[in-house]
Amino acid sequence: MTEQVASKKEEEVLAELDSFAELPDAPPKRKFRLSWVGWVSVGVVVFWLVICVIGPSIAPFHEMDMDGDDSFLPAGQGEYGYFYLGTDYLSRDTLSRILFGARNTIGISLAATLLAYLMGITLGILAAVKGGWIDMGISRVNDAILALPTIMLGLIVIAALGSSIPILIGTAAVIYATSVFRIARALGQDIMVQDYVEAAATRGEGIWWIIRAEVLPNAAMPLATDFGLRLVFVVLFISSLSFLGLGVQPPASDWGSMVRENLQGLTYGSYAAIWPAVAIASFTIAINLIVDDISAKSGGSLAKKMV
């Protein structure tokens, strides 16, 4: 899924690069569009996507098995098997819970972020392009939701509707669509007053043509950067719900909750809270580095020459 997004963005970037081709200073076209950092990041993301699929089958224990001899054990041989990353606060195998949890954390956050983007961009660009009462109506409701704290909204929805995975995804998507909407609308408005858009409008191009050919490509890069961050926020939102005692249902594990429930272990020198934090960080940083790499190869290429 992530790769599809990335490659779609790349096409847009290429289209953008083409438009500079006639400039004397035009950046050279490249076959390899990612730097080595980018490729490493792609590797990390692919690794986690594979774990999402096969994680549960390669895990040495089940995520609910309490087979450790004691809580917060360091890595080592236990009575029932080898604990590669030690045990958590309930004597469960940390490695197995990370492998099982990949599905929930990555699945829920990617699904919610993509859904948020779909809603946010559609409405944001619509509001920017149409303006008037449509803009006014969408913006007021958007502002009202955005003005309320995310955790409170999450708390209310989940307390009222229960905490199933589709509800988690839907809640996170609606909450984060509001921020996407604002950014998309701001970018859209900026672009709508650029000369090339006005030129296109003067040429008599239709509204959808303008959106597709002018607005979207030009808004793509800032939105892509935001996408990476938004994904991080969704992961963190799910884990902050676990802070309030909600989130995914036990015994299912998600990385954010694993950090939360094993925090106490830090005082005993246990890594049970650190490993899931590393897992979250590796995945989200990789996604953001890919996005960065692409943006550095587009807008940055010219700026780099000035250094």
Add this chain to the structure above:
Amino acid sequence: MMTRMVMQRIGIGFATLIVVSIIVFIATSILPGDVAQIVLGQSATPETLAALRAQLGLDQPGYVRYFSWLGNMMTGDLGISKAGGATISSLIGGRLGNTLMMAGWVAVISIPISIALGLWAAMHPGTWLDRIVTFGTLSLISVPEFFIATVAVLILAVELRWLPSTAYMTGDESFLQLMKALAMPLITLVIVVSAQMIRMTRAGILNVMSSPYIEMAILKGVPRGRIILRHAFFNAIGPIINVIALNLAYLVSGVVIVETIFAYPGLAKLMIDGVQTRDLPLVQACAMIFCATYVVLILIADVGSILSNPRLRNPK
């Protein structure tokens, strides 16, 4: 032109407030249990529930309570907490000050740092400098804030004993003592909000750098610093101001975890408490404050974007 827009925005702000109050009203009424149920908790009996409901006026229909709240609100009367019986203004008073103080300090520290680092990274895209900033910011924001906060407490308060582990204020401390008490939540929040602002500043400027007029400026031989600061930054400022505004709004309304971990008496935790006790007047009052803050910040952001973009300033 500008004044008309501002007046119009203030009008819009009031419309948003009403929408928020309706959303809050509907949201809290779909939650299981009411304030009487929560106050009596496990000891509730049908008789005591009925008695408490009558005493709190909960036996009236919802819309009656909503409009009487709205009416009182218009006259500046925020009402009385259903759960505890204290006046809402006394509950909110000190906490609003605390929240604004914390948000103010975080903003003063994080905005200059973020814009400077974002600009710096944008000037050197793809270089090691850029990568260090990028990697650093990403690492810090991709772990949950309760993790950052707890690790900071374990190191700075429990192990080294340099700073207090909670932001406990006695009310009569000196400025230095106050800063010491607030240091831990400040550090945590600066880390959390700076990262996003740095990244959006960088991305916004890189985006503008690919515009034809910047290329033209480069071709004309305009010095690099001048291009970034005079041309690119001003054109990228719209989205950047928006991100800053959203982060400031977050600092006022969304820092419940930091307030919880450091036992800092701010508004965000008060609102969550209000939701958990189904204390509608309290939740409404907090929502009104958050919404008003948000409307003002967004208004400033919009005015800022318009002023910074000549085309938006003078629409044809």
Add this chain to the structure above:
Amino acid sequence: MKDPKSELNFRNLTQADKDLVDKMVQGGSGSVTRRDALKLAMVTGVSLTVAEHLLTDGKAVLAATPKKGGSVRMASNLHGPDDQLDPILFTSTIDYTRGRATYNSLVQHANDLTPQPELATSFEPNANATEWTFKLREGVTWHDGSKFTADDAVYSMNRHLGENTTSVINSVLKSVKEFKKVGPYEMKAVLHSPNADLPTLMGLFQTKIVKEGSTGGGIGTGPYILDSFQPGVKSVHSRNNNYWRDGANLDAIEITAITDPVARVNALISGDMQMVTQIDPNAFRQVESADNVTLLSTPAALQLGICCLKNSEPGSSDDFVKGMQYIQDRERIVKRVLKGKGSLGNDTPISFAHGKDFCSELPQREYDPDKAKFHFKKSGYSSAELFVAPVTSGVEDMCLTAQANCAKIGFDLKLKKVPTDGYWGAVWMKEPLNVVTWNMRPTANSQMAIQFGPGGNWNDTFWNNDRMGELLSLSLAETDPVKRHDMYCEMQTLIHNGSGMVIPAFSNINDGIANNIMGMPTVPLGQLGGNEWPEFIWLA
């Protein structure tokens, strides 16, 4: 299993106990005999156990006479805009603590749960315990300078009675018809039915005495004067120099809450707070290994329970309930979840902490997956959904343990995690399977009556047993200790075998205090010595 009484030592004695020692030593010629001590104990109502301890520890107690001065900050686990100063609505530790610092009750619970005089100097029943006469203390003044009289006591107690009361202990005091003034310092309780335990009930957290006509408002007769109170933030109290008895050793106390358990422990160890409540089992090791603080673990009957509602599926099947009971790995729950600071539960709400009424003869139910499998199979269910909220620490982990054990025998126990707020109204006594906890009640009778009294308001498994109801009232009037114990044993056996209640374990009450805090009471009815500490502690 540790005998709770061995926890008693001079450090844990209440101020009242220590006063007695002072009196004994000062009043006598210097040599105090056991008989003298026991005589004094009878007069003042201190239990024999305590009196005997006083004798052995007398010297040490004298050496450790309370010092005046200093201040402490105490952090509870929960607070919010619903913090109260009105005793009849007290529901949380922070309310109870503020109440203890500000007000007095008529009766006070000693460490062994015997009722002691407080604002009442004595309490006597009539022959058949249908009337109780309370003699009230003279010379007590309110914080505003006015005099405490029987009018205040009668007003305060009658607030719990009647149709329109919002008192949370309204149904606990159901047996009282009215409280009547019979003299300027004498009050009478007229009962509907005999109740030998009435004085004990008069010491509940909600029975604090407020000024006539008020709802509390922070004006009490208690050891500390309320200087400031911000609901959900903190309260500041300073010593009441006109307190009617010796006590109130500190200059000031501050009461607040830190809701995050990890932050609460860190605040204790870093010295920001001197007393914190509810130490999470995962933090025991951290507190015990810190050299400036002490973990106070008081054995109590704080139950971790699962209610299987008998009036709905699947709890209506006795085999299902048996399955749920046999699948509980009780040893492991006490060892791993409660980290040893707890005791085994035997599917009854009575633990050894209740003292002589605990039925130790009842065989302990063990973890037996084969029996569990057999009963689940016989019940015809292969899966069930249990509603879980973190109503007390350890209860979620207990359910996770049960879930893992169920999975091993092929039974699918689904856990549905729900928020604590709204739990008591929306889930408890409504969903067929839900978790529950009960604060320990001062007597075994009130503990069982509240949960298993037929048709009661809080009969949370909807198990109605006529014999149970009969025994509950018979045992209250029984004076022969052997017969009484037999009755209590029969009741516990009935619950153990017939009800829908699964109680795998009892948790201790676990709090943390700074090492220089002395004189902590150990009343097992609540956090930090049953919230009795404000009057007794002092700083070494």
